[in-house]
Amino acid sequence: MDNRSRSVLVLTNSSDVTADVVLRVLAERRVPVVRLDPGTDLHAGASLTAVYGTGARRGILRTSSRELDLTAVRSVWVRRPSPFEGPPDLAGQDRRFAASQAFWGAGGILASLPGAHYVNHPWLNRAAEYKPAQLATAQRCGFRVPDTLITDDDHEARSFAADHVAGMVYKPLWNTPYSVDGQARAVWVHEVRGQDITEAVTACPHLFQARVPKAFDTRVTAVGNRLFGTRIDSPDLDWRYRQDRMRCSPIDVPAPVAEAITRYLAAFQLVFGAFDFAVTTDGTWSFLECNPNGQWAWQPAGTTHRIAHTIADQLERGHHE
Template structure:
């Protein structure tokens, strides 16, 4: 079946303005699109059904405005759907049970649509989000990466920081939600010294990296085989901390970095990836991480538009592209 004539299914939350940039392009091209936030919509009128039997499977997604044959989906864009939390009117234990059933049931259906092209498949997204796996793959694919220690041993952490005269930084291995007095807080990348490291490290794994003597950062957004690079100049070690103070401009990608990025995407079977690099004065690009579902609409307008067009091409082409 040629799914290039079918619908594009976009899984994201209702306030995702980044997705809107691509949906506008698809609308201009008259590509049919169904937008769904399964974590919430399936509790507010939408329904999902799948039938499996010898010889094939069938499935239907019903929303307040349409009915979608799941075998006719050409592409699935897994953007930023809400987590499965269960109906809010249930008691805590029942709600947790319902959320778990939705994750494994609805999530499993949406991750197993026959013939659909995924960007990215949710299971590939999850595999590519582990920082240790990223660093291991980066080395195999030919990237340069700063020396890194992940440990829950404070003695090892102190030895690591003492060994790097150029400095050491700390970053979380996962962007876990954290709040103080009910207010959400972010844990930014920051420099750390041996004397600051205490036995509190033993609570969980911590990630320490040799500080790169960078002169600027670079974001490389990969869509299929197309790469879009933006130079980021910021007064902060972590440019995300005060984005109003950063300056962005286009930059060319060295061929070895582009080739390594292609190998990296193939390793995790990704159609999209947001790479972050620290670039030194002598032109070395150090791999920091690759977010398989990173934000990209904060970049200069021309770059953002080109990325939106590339994503629309990927989704419109479907599995047969």
């Protein structure tokens, strides 16, 4: 089939403005695109069917406006789809059952499209989201990694603090939704002292890390073999806390860091990755984390423009012939 006639499938929620940036580029190139939020659209008129058998395979996604042959999808961009929560008219165990079946059924179909190029594949995204796996892989790939402790033992945590008199920070292992009095709250990276640590640590694993005496932060957005570096100057330990106070500017990525990024992406089989580093006054880049599906449209306009076009290149091209 002529690759130019094959659709790109974008899996994301209706409020995803970052996806909109790339969709405009694809529209300008006249690349056919189908946008789907499976967690909600499959309860609002869309349907998904797959047939498997010896010598036969077909799949159809039907929406209110079109039908998509799932065997002819050139690329799938897994952006920010809503979670599978089940039909809103169900409750209790019935809704939980339906949500689970949707996750394993619809989610499984959409992750198994023959010949499609995934950016990134959802199962690879999930594997790359575990902080312990990130840190272990970063070490193997040659990044400088700050001393890090993950523990549910308060004695170990206090001992780690005593060994790092220059300071340590706490960061959550996952951005779990959290609210106080019905108001959503974010858990930011913050500094912790030994005397702050209590037996509450035993409730779950905590991540403590030696504080890097950084001069500034950097975000490196990797798309295939293209790297886009942004320097972030912020008055806060966690620059995400008050983004209106940070200043961003393009920055070159040192060759050793670029080579380690290439090895890291290969280790997790990722096409895209958003890498965060702390950079000291002597120019040392310390790896903090890699979000395999991180946001990027907040960066300087020129950088955002280049990232959008590079992602569009990946989606338009599909698998290399």
